[in-house]
Amino acid sequence: MRTLFAALLVAMLAHGPAQAQGAQCQTRIDGEDVTIFYSADEVSYSSLRERFSLRRQDCPGAVVITYLMPDLTAEERQIFCANHDPDTRSHSQPAHGRRDAYGRCVEPSRTCQLVNTTREETMALMGMAEPGSAGSRLSSLVSRVTHSSGALILSGNASSLSGLLGSVGTVAGAVASSPALLAGAAASVVVIGGAVYVCAD
Secondary structure: OHHHHHHHHHHHHHHOOOOOOEEEEEEEEOOEEEEEEEEOOOOOOOOHHHHHHOOOOEOOHHHHHHHHOOOOOOOHHHHEEEOEEOOOOEEOOOEEOOEOOOOEEOOOOEEEEEEOOOHHHHHHHHHHHOOOOHHHHOOOOEEEEEOOOOOEEEEEEHHHHHHHHHOOHHHHHOOOOOHHHHOOOEEEEEEEOOEEEEEEO
16 A cells, blocks of 8 residues: 555656646736636746635735736746735736735835837837936936846936936837826836836825
């Protein structure tokens, strides 16, 4: 009996990793019910703690971020967290901020929206990280950080950000006119993976 059990265990271990563990979960995003299909073997299933602590039908925060940002890699998504309302068990668009063990925002964070730009506009924004560029002449109201994931993050007063972006040619027509910047609140512009996000309080 012991030999049979050992043989079965070896067979399970031999075949287990080769088969992706399909999973699905439910959540609400911006008030709408959503079912997300994903592989439990992927890194977007962010921690073992989620695997055992969350009810299986509830979507882990990192899975929600992956669903909302499918074009980014797992590393690029690390600077974003999942906005989550525990009362309604609903998510909204991702935010720029620190994550807890469940991929959810640790603190109130700036909600992000993808801004459609051309490749040239995105490259112009990335150029702000280079010495001698328009980014080198930022006012004291705007900070510039290059994250370990490769993201360029411009943060500060929204009107100052809008003015700066407007100085980079055609970018003014996309990012600089984003409603999040026009609202006049503090904001961040995140350029990563060929995408541009405007994040505001």
